[in-house]
Amino acid sequence: MKPSKKHCLTQQEIEEQLRGAGVQPTLQRILICQFVLCEADHPTAEEVHLWAEKNLAKISLATVYNTLNTLVDAGLLKELKFPHSDKVIYDDNMEEHYHFLDRKSGKLFDIAKGDVKISAQLAKQFQIQGFDLLINGNYQRDLKKGGSL
Amino acid sequence: MKPSKKHCLTQQEIEEQLRGAGVQPTLQRILICQFVLCEADHPTAEEVHLWAEKNLAKISLATVYNTLNTLVDAGLLKELKFPHSDKVIYDDNMEEHYHFLDRKSGKLFDIAKGDVKISAQLAKQFQIQGFDLLINGNYQRDLKKGGSL
DNA sequence: TAGGAGATTAGAATAGTTCTAAACTTAGAT
DNA sequence: ATCTAAGTTTAGAACTATTCTAATCTCCTA
Numbered sequence: 001m002k003p004s005k006k007h008c009l010t011q012q013e014i015e016e017q018l019r020g021a022g023v024q025p026t027l028q029r030i031l032i033c034q035f036v037l038c039e040a041d042h043p044t045a046e047e048v049h050l051w052a053e054k055n056l057a058k059i060s061l062a063t064v065y066n067t068l069n070t071l072v073d074a075g076l077l078k079e080l081k082f083p084h085s086d087k088v089i090y091d092d093n094m095e096e097h098y099h100f101l102d103r104k105s106g107k108l109f110d111i112a113k114g115d116v117k118i119s120a121q122l123a124k125q126f127q128i129q130g131f132d133l134l135i136n137g138n139y140q141r142d143l144k145k146g147g148s149l
Numbered sequence: 150m151k152p153s154k155k156h157c158l159t160q161q162e163i164e165e166q167l168r169g170a171g172v173q174p175t176l177q178r179i180l181i182c183q184f185v186l187c188e189a190d191h192p193t194a195e196e197v198h199l200w201a202e203k204n205l206a207k208i209s210l211a212t213v214y215n216t217l218n219t220l221v222d223a224g225l226l227k228e229l230k231f232p233h234s235d236k237v238i239y240d241d242n243m244e245e246h247y248h249f250l251d252r253k254s255g256k257l258f259d260i261a262k263g264d265v266k267i268s269a270q271l272a273k274q275f276q277i278q279g280f281d282l283l284i285n286g287n288y289q290r291d292l293k294k295g296g297s298l
Numbered sequence: 299t300a301g302g303a304g305a306t307t308a309g310a311a312t313a314g315t316t317c318t319a320a321a322c323t324t325a326g327a328t
Numbered sequence: 329a330t331c332t333a334a335g336t337t338t339a340g341a342a343c344t345a346t347t348c349t350a351a352t353c354t355c356c357t358a
Contacts, residue, residue: 026305026354045345060307065346067305083230083281086314086345100275109275116269120284122260126249129286132232135269137278173324175336194315209338214315235314235345 008038021074031056032067036077037092042108044087082108082134098131102139111135157187170223180205181216185226186241191257193236231257231283247280251288260284 009017014033018025035051036043043051049064068090071077078091084101089108098111111133118131158166163182167174184200185192192200198213217239220226227240233250238257247260260282267280 024304024355028306058307062308062347063306069347081230081232086235088345100271103278111269111271111275115271116267118265118267118282120260120265122249122264122284125289126258126260126284127287127289128284129252130284132281132283132285133267134281135271135275135277135279136281138276140274140276173335175323177337207338211316211339212337215337218316237314 009034017076018074021076023070023074023076028052028056028059028063029067029070031059032064033071033076036068036071036090040090040092042080042089042091044085044089046087048090096130098133098135100139101134101136103136104138107139109139158183166225167223170225172219172223172225177201177205177208177212178216178219180208181213182220182225185217185220185239189239189241191229191238191240193234193238195236197239245279247282247284249288250283250285252285253287256288258288 011030011034014030014037015025017037018029018033023029032048032052035048035055040047040051045061045064045068048068049059049061052059052064068077068079072079072090075094076092078094080089080091080099082089082099082101084106091110093110096113098113098116100109100111101107102109116133116135118133120126120128122128160179160183163179163186164174166186167178167182172178181197181201184197184204189196189200194210194213194217197217198208198210201208201213217226217228221228221239224243225241227243229238229240229248231238231248231250233255240259242259245262247262247265249258249260250256251258265282265284267282269275269277271277
């Protein structure tokens with residue numbers, strides 16, 4: 001069972017990433033990066049705020065939004081919106097990719113672009129520049145024998 | 150140049166459709182159906198409201214929302230949400246289909262399911278039930294010689 | 299150790315939609 | 329024609345997610 005944390009970064013590394021992206025590495029920003037770049041999985045602003053409140057005595061919701069927007073502008077985070085929710089979802093996977101939505105849990109999974117083939121035969125008026133694809137269905141963990149539940 | 154109206158219905162036919170779907174055909178509902186089922190193309194609630202105000206002396210925004218939700222529940226209309234806008238968009242095309250978004254104009258086009266082939270090679274944990282696909286790009290009208298602009 | 303740019307903050311504002319509770323309309327039984 | 333009950337419409341309040349505003353705070357540079 002591998003850990004679900006994608007990539008753990010030290011505070012140093014986060015500071016460097018921020019500075020490299022032209023963003024002043026303040027306490028609040030470093031903390032939020034720790035969460036959104038290392039721990040979280042498709043969090044909403046609300047989830048980031050909740051987490052930040054636990055890990056930083058005092059932080060305002062406005063700062064959470066400001067920071068998330070700053071990170072998006074700096075190219076460290078992607079902003080996503082899906083039909084099943086009105087909340088913006090943040091994704092630190094900066095590769096172009098698609099998503100799978102588990103209908104039961106509402107949980108999102110990244111799907112590599114290479115795992116899906118899309119071919120569209122459209123009238124030539126339609127000049128395709130990109131696809132937004134949300135696959136929805138059922139995520140069934142522990143399918144293999146000896147699943148650990 | 151064929152008219153863009155998809156299917157024109159008489160007031161009678163609309164009343165029948167409503168009754169058939171178990172919805173009382175009130176004046177407001179018939180009027181709104183006239184617009185969303187016959188005239189409009191992917192309207193928002195706001196657009197429906199604007200149109201309704203012009204064609205019916207007095208109608209409240211609440212009624213517009215109530216009616217649209219009633220039509221969705223009755224299976225006469227689909228509710229769509231896309232990442233480029235926070236507004237719900239209504240679609241009277243009840244076939245399963247995809248959409249094309251013209252980046253410049255923000256205009257949406259229905260894309261028949263058969264015009265697009267999607268094949269996903271995912272781990273078997275992912276049991277696919279459906280795809281939400283938004284193709285985005287450039288809609289270039291008048292590509293053929295003799296375009297009428 | 300003062301100046302100033304930039305960051306943070308609380309709370310107001312905004313947008314889109316839903317809720318509430320009262321008034322109105324309608325359908326059906328008489 | 330009349331009554332009643334159920335269903336519809338309405339204005340405005342409420343709600344949710346997010347952005348804005350303007351004051352305060354921080355901290356780099358000189």
